[in-house]
Amino acid sequence: MNNALVIGSGVMGSGIAQLLSINKIKTIITDSSIDNLKKSKEKVLLNLDSLLKKSIITKNQKAESIKNIDFIKTLDQEINQVDFVIEAANENFDTKKKIFKMLEKKISANCVLATNTSSISISEIASELKFPERFIGMHFFNPATIMKLVEIVKGRETNMETTDKIIKLTKRLGKIGVISKDSPGFISNRILMPMINEAIETLRGNVAEVDEIDSVMRLGMAHPMGPLKLADLIGLDVCMSILEVLRDGFNDKKYDPSPLLIKMVNEGKLGRKTRQGFYKYNKTK
Ligand SMILES: NC(=O)c1ccc[n+]([C@@H]2O[C@H](COP(=O)([O-])OP(=O)(O)OC[C@H]3O[C@@H](n4cnc5c(N)ncnc54)[C@H](O)[C@@H]3O)[C@@H](O)[C@H]2O)c1
Structure with missing residues (x-):
């Protein structure tokens, strides 16, 4: 090609x-x-x-x-x-x-x-x-x-x-x-998106702040990047759409996007691409 x-x-x-x-x-x-x-x-x-x-x-x-x-x-x-x-x-x-x-x-x-x-x-x-x-x-x-x-x-x-x-x-x-195989979310997002959604729910439930949630996954689970930072990188609108595909594809409400994720998407806080998500980004990042 x-x-x-x-x-x-x-x-x-x-x-x-x-x-x-x-x-x-x-x-x-x-x-x-x-x-x-x-x-x-x-x-x-x-x-x-x-x-x-x-x-x-x-x-x-x-x-x-x-x-x-x-x-x-x-x-x-x-x-x-x-x-x-x-x-x-x-x-x-x-x-x-x-x-x-x-x-x-x-x-x-x-x-x-x-x-x-x-x-x-x-x-x-x-x-x-x-x-x-x-x-x-x-x-x-x-x-x-x-x-x-x-x-x-x-x-x-x-x-x-x-x-x-x-x-x-x-x-x-x-x-x-x-x-x-052709299954909702394939391999990657079937595993990743519920984790990101749960990290957002952990934040919404006031269990910890953004930095703490990401630090736990980086330092405790050896992830190169915390789930909230990764959500910002992917785009919060993209994360929400994928969760909706998982929910509708498996007909299972466990994949419902977190209300906080929905709120941020509605406010246009989409992550890095809008320079505001769980973190703030300057123009060159
Ligand atoms: N963001 C990620 O980390 C990531 C990773 C892997 C796969 N994906 C997938 O890649 C795709 C794109 O995601 P993204 O993050 O680049 O989204 P994005 O929002 O950054 O870009 C989407 C672009 O598509 C354009 N567009 C919309 N309708 C169009 C049309 N009819 N014709 C031509 N252009 C059109 C929009 O104007 C926009 O510029 C999605 O299917 C997403 O699930 C995203």
């Missing part, structure tokens, strides 16, 4: 586009919000500088990334060249389904369609598609340039050729793929 299209230029789309372009894949990235697309361009440049400073990438890789990545407002002819699409729009079933229905009218016959969904059923998104055999879940972690794992999720009709192509791409990007 040498020509990629990334749909959605938020936290994950920007990171994935950066990762693809560093690895010499011609990448176009688009978003329904021009404002977000502009911010993504700024963010990608800042991140490349930061990766270079930390010696995670070389000068050549930075130049390669800038050369290979294109920020595009509306999709046109260029879509014919694309052999890999990864969607990283909001964690909403209808949004994702609409995107893929639009895409499949335009893509070429050998193009693989992947979603970065954290929790939504791959088979359900694929259910109304003309080419469900070319559709797959490719779940990157945040930040996509750094985190080693990719959760690969096959839908009911995903074929071997598609799966093999994604396993190969995962390796080429320097990542390690783990295959999960």
Whole structure:
């Protein structure tokens, strides 16, 4: 795969586009919000500088990334060249389904369609598609340039050729793929989100403050980052959407998002991306 299209230029789309372009894949990235697309361009440049400073990438890789990545407002002819699409729009079933229905009218016959969904059923998104055999879940972690794992999720009709192509791409990007069955939250978020939700409930119940809750999990359980800081990094709106998918998918109220999480999302306190979540962030963080 040498020509990629990334749909959605938020936290994950920007990171994935950066990762693809560093690895010499011609990448176009688009978003329904021009404002977000502009911010993504700024963010990608800042991140490349930061990766270079930390010696995670070389000068050549930075130049390669800038050369290979294109920020595009509306999709046109260029879509014919694309052999890999990864969607990283909001964690909403209808949004994702609409995107893929639009895409499949335009893509070429050998193009693989992947979603970065954290929790939504791959088979359900694929259910109304003309080419469900070319559709797959490719779940990157945040930040996509750094985190080693990719959760690969096959839908009911995903074929071997598609799966093999994604396993190969995962390796080429320097990542390690783990295959999960198509079940709500897959492996990662079925385990992670209830923990984050419980940390928020611990805070809401006045058992301890933010720092104490995170310290216990860092120092006592050897987690590299506490659950509240991780929730801020993921995005509180994303955490809430994933919990709703788990609750509805398993029909179990134990996954109900904490009232405090709902309140913060309603107040627009979404974590790092809005610079206010359980912690406050300055512009450069
Ligand atoms: N944040 C994380 O840590 C994380 C990790 C792994 C996977 N994910 C998943 O990745 C996806 C994106 O998450 P995010 O954190 O980047 O969200 P985000 O809110 O940062 O970005 C979503 C972007 O999608 C755009 N968008 C919405 N509808 C669109 C459409 N129809 N066409 C094009 N663009 C559209 C929005 O304008 C926004 O810029 C979600 O499915 C999420 O579950 C998130």
